[in-house]
Amino acid sequence: MAGAPRVAVLGTGANGAAIGADLVRAGHAVTFIEQWPAHVDAMREHGVRVEMPGLTETTPVRVLHLCQVAELREPFDLVFLVVKAYDTRWACELIRPVLAEDGLVVGVQNGMTIDDVADVVGAHRSMGAVIEIAANLFRPGVVERQNRREETWFAVGATHPAAHARAEEVAAVLRAAGRVEVSDDIRSSKWMKLVVNAAELVPSAILDLPLDEAVRVPGMRDVMARTGREAVRTSLEAGNRLVPILGMTEDDLVDPERYADRLLDIVLDVYTLPSTLTTVLQDWRKGRRAEIEELNGHVAREAERAGAAAPCNARVVRLAREIECGERAAGVHNLAELLDAAVVA
């Protein structure tokens, strides 16, 4: 990679657009590639508008529809993949023909997508990332970013040594959008994020409540904590390590379950505003499917593989599936069934 990298942000929803705008403002050559046509049109016409606490920025950006990837002639050096976990494989296949031989795809996503990215573009061209940011996108072209750049947190790292050697190079670019650490065990780092995602995202969405409200429903905090603790136990059984994320340090790694509790505290205290809707609830309210199988579903499957039980995660998955196929409505009336699983656990 000689000279300034050619950067793509593939998936410019709330997170991708916010990050992409920061990269553009930092002077990088960035192309947005986006699946929602109305959002593409709005950003082309007005730029991307990012509303942060006390600060709104509008940034002109170069945006392509998915169908325009076939018009590209120059390959990308860095692709920040900011699609839902379940979109990972097709998005990687789509971008592969325009990824430079020595390019990198950085999966800035929740969920354990490292292997899917590597499977499609090669481990030597893949990097994993942890992302912690709160942002919403309901109107085309307009992102409500609830964390300023200094609170936004990323970790990057790769499983392939040659790719990992370039982690700092990626971190340097991504620093335009927030704090970035290099993780020498990105798989464990991503699992730690999965632990807190398992606790917060789907459980609160099952109640059809913003995160901050859901956690104040009596009994719910305990459900979430138990779901996270199951996830951290599962992660360790799967051979991952406890590693600090979200700006914590090795000193915070006292005990797995207390660490899971701490992660949940941090997300609720630092990254959650009263109006914060989880990515899952945003998806459901848009009539889209959410990352059920990739979050709690992944925990439940991994626990089963290890011969362990993850009753809270399994219950979360069942209720969420019922909601997605229209057999059940999201709402506080689902609390009893969540509590029920937590008591058994």
Added chain:
Amino acid sequence: MNGGPDDAALAGVRIAVLGTGANGSGIGADLARAGLDVTFVDQWPANVEAIRARGVRVELPTGAEVTEVPVLHLCEAAELREPFDVVLLLVKAYDTRWACELIRPYVADDGVVVGVQNGMTAADIADIMGPHRALGAVIEVTAAMDEPGVVQRHSGRERSWFAVGAPDPASAHHVATAAAVLRHAGVVEVADDIASAKWMKLVLNAAELVPSAILDLSIVECARLDGMREVMLEAGDEAIRAAGLLGLRVRPIFGMTGEAASSPGTFVATVLDELLAGYVLPHSRSTVLQDWAKGRRAEVHEINGAVVEVLARSGEAAPVNRAVVELADAIEAGRMTRGTHLQPVLAARIAELRDAASA
């Protein structure tokens, strides 16, 4: 309107056409008019909007037909709740893998994806969907889409030809359904050697598509040009040699019969003449030229590139196809401009590569 004995079996079958450009829209409209449950899924937002607003307009030699049909943007796939039983995949060969990955969560466990495409895409489809959910198809339909929602279909239903078959016995039980679906859009042959059938189409494609596009001519115009018919036939003959190396059979396509359409020495000329006489109009531009005119990349590596690759694996040269690929790459990279001025350039490069191969 097109009811037949197979149609009862299609009741309740949920069909998607993934990729509703010229061919996908034309075929999909036929299915909708036959009363089948069909949903379009397309990557071109303006096309989706146009079809939503005004239906899909198909201009056939016999007149225009406007058909209303449900259509989704790609991003709306994540809103689907009911799986599809049959997905007709009508994207370019190079879009096969991502399109399959995109649709996979919405294909029934016992559903099937039918690659109604040029190029040898069956292995990619099977890789992603599993061999039990992958069928191959040959398509010969001439159509163009220059305006969103509007198809110029140069070959009517009686001059549209398909072959469908199972690359693996695991998907053989889907063949009858896929054939019954496609029969609403043209003549369908069930092929028990779909790999050979698809390669024979590739032989023809190698001869007609990219060579005519390099000269910026319709297929008919290109074949009439002094010296070009020979280049086209030679490109096809190299692909015939590759068929032998792949262990594939030279077999007729387009429902042709007779010795000439199944003999290695006469296949290319015979089938090219059939194409020129029956399936294209004098002004029909190849799919490759349509892509280039839209600023998009074309299936160069999936067609002529495949011939070069197969022969190279056996240490054999493919000077004509290699020269075609080189010029096409130069055009796509903006280093050359397509046009008849490239005919001598192509001829010279072929001669050079031939000399190198015999040296």
